Amino acid sequence: MNDGAFVALLAASVVAGVPIALAALGELLAERSGVLNLGVEGMMLIGAVVAFQVGNSSGSLWLSLVVGALAGGALALVHAVLTVTLRASQIVSGLSLTIFGTGLATFVGKSIEGLPLATDFRAVAWGPLADLPVVGPVLFEQDPIVYATVVLAVAITWYLRRTRAGLSLRSVGESPATADSMGIAVARLRYLHVVIGGVLAGAAGAYLVLGQVPSWSQDGTTSGLGWIALALVVFASWEPMRVLLGAFLFGFSRQLNFYLQAKGVDVPAELLSMLPYLLTIAVLVVWGSRDLRRRVGAPAALGLPYVRDER
Amino acid sequence: MRLRLERRLEQRWWHTVIAPVGAVLAALVVGAVFLAIEGFSPVTVYRELFKASFTSAFGITDSLAIATPLVVTGLAAAVAFRMNLFNIGAEGQLYAGAIGGAWAGLALGPHLPGPLAVAAVLAASVVGGLVWALPVAVFKAWFGTSEIITSLMLTFVALYLMRFLIFGSKSYWRDPAATNFPQGRKIAEAAELPPFGTYRTGWGLVVVIVVAVAVWALIRFTSAGFDMNVVGTSPEAARYAGISTARVVLMGLLLSGALGGLAGGIEVAGRAHALDPNGLELGLGFAGIVVAALARYNSFAILLVAAFLGGLRNAGVALQTLPGERVPVEVSLMLQGAILLFAIGAEIFVRHRLRLVRSGIGPAAGVAT
Numbered sequence: 168m169n170d171g172a173f174v175a176l177l178a179a180s181v182v183a184g185v186p187i188a189l190a191a192l193g194e195l196l197a198e199r200s201g202v203l204n205l206g207v208e209g210m211m212l213i214g215a216v217v218a219f220q221v222g223n224s225s226g227s228l229w230l231s232l233v234v235g236a237l238a239g240g241a242l243a244l245v246h247a248v249l250t251v252t253l254r255a256s257q258i259v260s261g262l263s264l265t266i267f268g269t270g271l272a273t274f275v276g277k278s279i280e281g282l283p284l285a286t287d288f289r290a291v292a293w294g295p296l297a298d299l300p301v302v303g304p305v306l307f308e309q310d311p312i313v314y315a316t317v318v319l320a321v322a323i324t325w326y327l328r329r330t331r332a333g334l335s336l337r338s339v340g341e342s343p344a345t346a347d348s349m350g351i352a353v354a355r356l357r358y359l360h361v362v363i364g365g366v367l368a369g370a371a372g373a374y375l376v377l378g379q380v381p382s383w384s385q386d387g388t389t390s391g392l393g394w395i396a397l398a399l400v401v402f403a404s405w406e407p408m409r410v411l412l413g414a415f416l417f418g419f420s421r422q423l424n425f426y427l428q429a430k431g432v433d434v435p436a437e438l439l440s441m442l443p444y445l446l447t448i449a450v451l452v453v454w455g456s457r458d459l460r461r462r463v464g465a466p467a468a469l470g471l472p473y474v475r476d477e478r
Numbered sequence: 479m480r481l482r483l484e485r486r487l488e489q490r491w492w493h494t495v496i497a498p499v500g501a502v503l504a505a506l507v508v509g510a511v512f513l514a515i516e517g518f519s520p521v522t523v524y525r526e527l528f529k530a531s532f533t534s535a536f537g538i539t540d541s542l543a544i545a546t547p548l549v550v551t552g553l554a555a556a557v558a559f560r561m562n563l564f565n566i567g568a569e570g571q572l573y574a575g576a577i578g579g580a581w582a583g584l585a586l587g588p589h590l591p592g593p594l595a596v597a598a599v600l601a602a603s604v605v606g607g608l609v610w611a612l613p614v615a616v617f618k619a620w621f622g623t624s625e626i627i628t629s630l631m632l633t634f635v636a637l638y639l640m641r642f643l644i645f646g647s648k649s650y651w652r653d654p655a656a657t658n659f660p661q662g663r664k665i666a667e668a669a670e671l672p673p674f675g676t677y678r679t680g681w682g683l684v685v686v687i688v689v690a691v692a693v694w695a696l697i698r699f700t701s702a703g704f705d706m707n708v709v710g711t712s713p714e715a716a717r718y719a720g721i722s723t724a725r726v727v728l729m730g731l732l733l734s735g736a737l738g739g740l741a742g743g744i745e746v747a748g749r750a751h752a753l754d755p756n757g758l759e760l761g762l763g764f765a766g767i768v769v770a771a772l773a774r775y776n777s778f779a780i781l782l783v784a785a786f787l788g789g790l791r792n793a794g795v796a797l798q799t800l801p802g803e804r805v806p807v808e809v810s811l812m813l814q815g816a817i818l819l820f821a822i823g824a825e826i827f828v829r830h831r832l833r834l835v836r837s838g839i840g841p842a843a844g845v846a847t
Contacts, residue, residue: 267815437642
């Protein structure tokens with residue numbers, strides 16, 4: 168357990184979990200407001216390609232992150248208009264968002280495919296803490312976005328449980344009609360959280376190119392992470408801290424691939440790549456069943472458009 | 479003053495036509511903006527796009543060749559979506575169908591006469607699709623597990639399984655002669671769906687038209703189709719009528735999966751002639767969702783929409799070979815997404831209209847927010 172490769176595996180799992188966690192936390196906020204957004208993958212791709220372009224021309228990490236996040240938010244705004252105002256099916260709209268986002272990102276990213284990015288997020292060592300065995304490299308020598316993600320998960324927990332705005336949000340997701348009669352602006356809250364969800368998905372995509380692999384490729388950059396983030400929200404029963412934990416677990420299962428190869432364990436890469444997806448199904452079947460779901464806290468109005476006057 | 483949405487008092491037939499047509503036009507405008515930003519001339523690209531796919535006999539038949547699998551994946555999405563069952567895993571069911579179909583083409587193809595060999599490939603592909611949809615259907619019907627997530631996760635599993643069979647192992651499907659660039663073993667010639675003369679489209683097109691009519695008839699005329707309609711439009715009514723929701727859900731998802739698998743068989747027998755990951759990973763399953771939504775889940779409209787999207791995709795390929803302007807093939811994917819987004823946005827205007835109203839008047843102020 169104490170060999171260097173295993174510690175490196177753990178440290179890499181944390182980094183691999185961050186984009187999943189960011190995207191899933193964003194989706195969690197949208198879903199808590201009652202809007203399912205299947206466009207996570209598309210928003211992440213747009214965030215990644217835009218961040219790469221900005222990073223390439225400006226060289227500024229933080230600017231790239233912010234612009235990439237905003238691009239994700241802009242795409243989410245389309246989803247909000249379609250589902251909240253125009254009452255389109257959330258599922259069809261989200262899927263189209265992914266199709267559009269994938270197409271646009273690949274089209275825009277054609278000219279930069281395979282190019283390296285000169286700048287990326289560097290790990291910050293916490294002085295002597297980073298020298299501790301195992302926990303040092305895993306917990307105290309990561310890049311700033313890793314810590315920001317943990318803080319964000321804590322902040323969202325606090326927001327949902329302890330603030331008045333969080334209470335309003337939850338009521339909109341559970342029973343928009345009741346929330347409306349209490350004077351809560353249902354549509355405005357849904358718009359806001361769908362867009363914030365998109366901003367976080369965009370940031371997750373941006374982090375993929377700014378913090379993990381500093382290049383862009385349509386297949387390789389997200390490789391289905393957006394879909395895993397969606398599954399993770401259910402897996403975590405709409406709780407931010409469980410999302411964080413689950414994300415690191417998924418990050419671990421993705422990194423295990425490289426670790427086993429380095430150890431010379433002869434398991435075909437394709438079969439190992441199936442693991443996270445099979446794991447998600449297994450967890451959903453146990454966790455996401457109809458009777459359990461009521462207990463684990465799926466927002467009751469998830470997926471339903473809200474119209475005040477027409478029945 | 480503010481805009482508000484209200485129900486149309488009378489609905490005219492052209493409302494249902496003008497919405498998708500307007501969506502296509504709006505998407506072309508948005509596409510033009512992005513093309514211009516990337517330094518391409520939208521007029522040239524669109525003209526060439528149209529010329530490549532819809533003017534010559536070869537262009538049209540090439541478009542129909544791409545439309546062929548889209549019809550079946552479109553039907554796969556439509557039968558499930560109209561029941562509010564969101565099987566978005568036709569992509570994976572297509573891969574599973576291709577694995578099954580290629581097996582039949584390799585193992586049974588050499589021993590059977592032409593039509594029977596083709597039938598064996600198609601039947602095996604349906605079985606492949608069924609196997610892949612079975613967990614989705616069972617978990618949904620018995621445990622209420624979200625079919626969206628399970629069908630999607632299984633898509634990735636099928637993708638990696640297919641890659642494993644060709645790239646990661648010396649499986650039955652892999653061509654033993656190809657060592658440097660692994661590829662699938664060619665199926666028996668008898669098991670191929672023959673093309674029409676020298677054109678790229680062929681008997682697969684006939685098969686999918688028959689399937690489209692059969693699916694329409696199944697939903698329209700059989701009691702199983704009736705049950706599926708009732709469960710789709712009103713689960714409450716279905717419960718009162720004594721229809722077993724679990725059974726109908728199981729049936730709907732399995733039918734959807736079988737169609738997704740059939741698309742894989744048609745690709746193997748009609749075009750790829752082997753289990754070929756590079757030739758099969760085209761997103762045909764996901765595009766089927768676009769087809770179904772644009773066609774509003776109607777079997778005959780699916781034929782038309784598939785032909786249109788087939789043309790768009792074919793044009794994307796044709797644009798690559800355009801001298802001077804090298805337009806990336808992805809422009810057609812972007813356009814598809816844009817068309818879909820506009821189409822679902824326009825959907826509401828079939829039954830609703832926008833009206834400018836003075837704020838504060840009437841009980842429904844604020845509805846448009």
